Amino acid sequence: MSSLRAKIQDVFNEPACEQNRGKDAKARNKGCSKPLTPGAAAGGCAFDGAKIVLQPITDVAHLVHGPLACEGNSWDNRGAASSGPTLWRTSLTTDLTELDVVMGQGERKLFKAIREIKEAYGPPAIFVYSTCVTALIGDDIEAVCKRAAEKFGLAVVPVNAPGFVGSKNLGNKLAGEALLEHVIGTAEPDDAGPYDINILGEFNLSGEFWLVKPLLDRLGIRVRACIPGDARYVDIAGAHRARAAMVVCSTALINLARKMDERWDIPFFEGSFYGITDTSDALRNIAELLVKQGADPEILGRTEALIAEEEAIAWKKLAAYQPRLEGKRVLLNTGGVKSWSVVHALMEIGIEIVGTSVKKSTVEDKQRIKQILKDDNHIFDQMAPRELYAMLSEHKADIMLSGGRTQFIALKAKTPWLDINQERQHPYAGYHGMVELVRQIDLAIHNPIWRQLRKPAPWDCQPAVRQELPRTKSETATLHVVQEFAGTTAGDFGDR
Structure with a gap:
């Protein structure tokens, strides 16, 4: 137990975090x-x-x-x-x-x-x-x-x-x-090269990393280890021979990235593969780090060529959705890296962000959101279910992106909902992932079921007033017979 206590104290004292360095010893021991x-x-x-x-x-x-x-x-x-x-x-x-x-x-x-x-x-x-x-x-x-x-x-x-x-x-x-x-450092790979990298904090949700890895393969960049998404034990054991690293979710494995840098000189940066701009920036940063570590500078030119090609393809596909989604309002009830990366991605195509949760985000994540949105009023730490329901039922958002726990709040408010957390069924990373995210939002918002669902129920509608037309003599006679028949009783029939 004493060794565990020492590990916990060591984790709380994280020099790679600027906010943590600024704390006093007592506040640092409490963690974030x-x-x-x-x-x-x-x-x-x-x-x-x-x-x-x-x-x-x-x-x-x-x-x-x-x-x-x-x-x-x-x-x-x-x-x-x-x-x-x-x-x-x-x-x-x-x-x-x-x-x-x-x-x-x-x-x-x-x-x-x-x-x-x-x-x-x-x-x-x-x-x-x-x-x-x-x-x-x-x-x-x-x-x-x-x-x-x-x-x-x-x-x-x-x-x-x-x-x-x-x-x-x-x-x-x-x-x-x-x-x-x-684990790391217990096996020596026999094929280490100048273009080997590690990806830390990538979980390959719904196969997302498989949309990014082909881009790296085309640049001749080999992923030595993706920790933990679709990883193999021997790859992680030899991860210490990578030349650079990218941290996707800093709140998870920033301590691992820092200590690998200290022990084996593997520089790292924090990035995201959500959205066109962020994906392009991530590819550029990877190439620049590899060049600093001794790789051929020609990879920088190949990276820019690849980015230009992929961005052109993605924007061409997104052009079909922009007229249908421009000005649509999105409420994000998520956290972590998605709280700012998905915000940036959606704003690129003209979608308005009416609110984003920062429940599990770091201080750096919150600062990025403020830089993107330019308004603190759209940022909330945690919103109670009642407040979420009120916001959606008042039609302040056209769709909510969140996890499965809050989907029924949106459905009760008759508002489209899309799963963006770890239970999601569609990959949203990289250029193709961004197109898929926009496509799913478009399908959800314009699904005809919502128009049917929002119509008032038949029993809530006021009955239409019919205009009485003049009756003919035969119709009047028939009506009298019906009324006379309705006034009879079972006893009348028995006597007859």
Whole structure:
């Protein structure tokens, strides 16, 4: 536990963050995330954050040492995609019970589980995750992992991030520390070159990174390791031989990027692949960093040629949507890097941003939003469901982009909604991803179902007043017969 405490303090003291450097020692030790409320871990605990960062490593066995519920609640927390191995989708847990805790069988059960995974799957590595229960009862997963690695001849990596130590963001960073301590630098690639890079904080949601990687391939840039999206263990083990790195989500793995720069001289920058301008800037920054690290300067010209070609294609496709979407109002209820990158991307085609959430954004993210929107009134830290509903029902936005948790607020307000968080089904990164995002917004806003849904219900409509026309003699006689018949009773018929 003392080693875990030291790691947490080290993560909070992050020199790569300008705001963190400006704090005093007491404020720095508190970190940037809000403390967890006991029993309210739905927003993500440290264990959940560590699992998010490491589970997309696709050929690794991920073993959760704790009760069954911990694995059940964290298994499908990201819609990452794999181009090959499927072992990462296999749910593995020691499934500790009350009897195991009372009898002190946790470590023995963990060792047995590692052996069974080795025999059944033969993975290149096993990641073992500590949880609240096993940390509180004092199971030494680091000692067990070390002994199992010696016994079975494979890498067994302890991930010491029990949920109670902090928020999901802290778990992200502790996962990066585990990679740095036990994985990165343990294998030497035999094909290292001057155009090798690392991408950190890219999760390949819905296969997004597969829209970006072909651009890098055309420039002759090889992704040594994408951490964690569609990653392989051996690639991450050799990631220390990259020449430059790009950090996609700084709140997750900024500590990993900084320490790799300190140990192996791998400079990094923070960028985004959302939107045309941001994608182009990211490609330029990658090329410039590689040149500074010794690559041939001719790559700068090839990069500009590629950017000009891809931007022309993307803008030609987007031209068909601009007349239909220009002036449309979008409410963004998301966070992190998307809070500013998607804002910039949408404004490029004339869409108006009426509000964006900065709930999980860093101070740098918030500053970028202010520079883009030029107005603090469109920025909110957190909006209650009632306020969201009021804003949408009053038609202050034409569509809301958010995660699945708030989709029913939009549907109740009869407002189009598009999933932009980790559960999304469409990739939105790169040039083609931007076109797809705009296409999905257009489909959602102009779906004819909304026109039908917003019509008043038949029982809410006032009945139309009919104009009485003069009746003929035969019609009048028929009416009298009907009225006379309506006034009769069953007894009348019985008497007859």
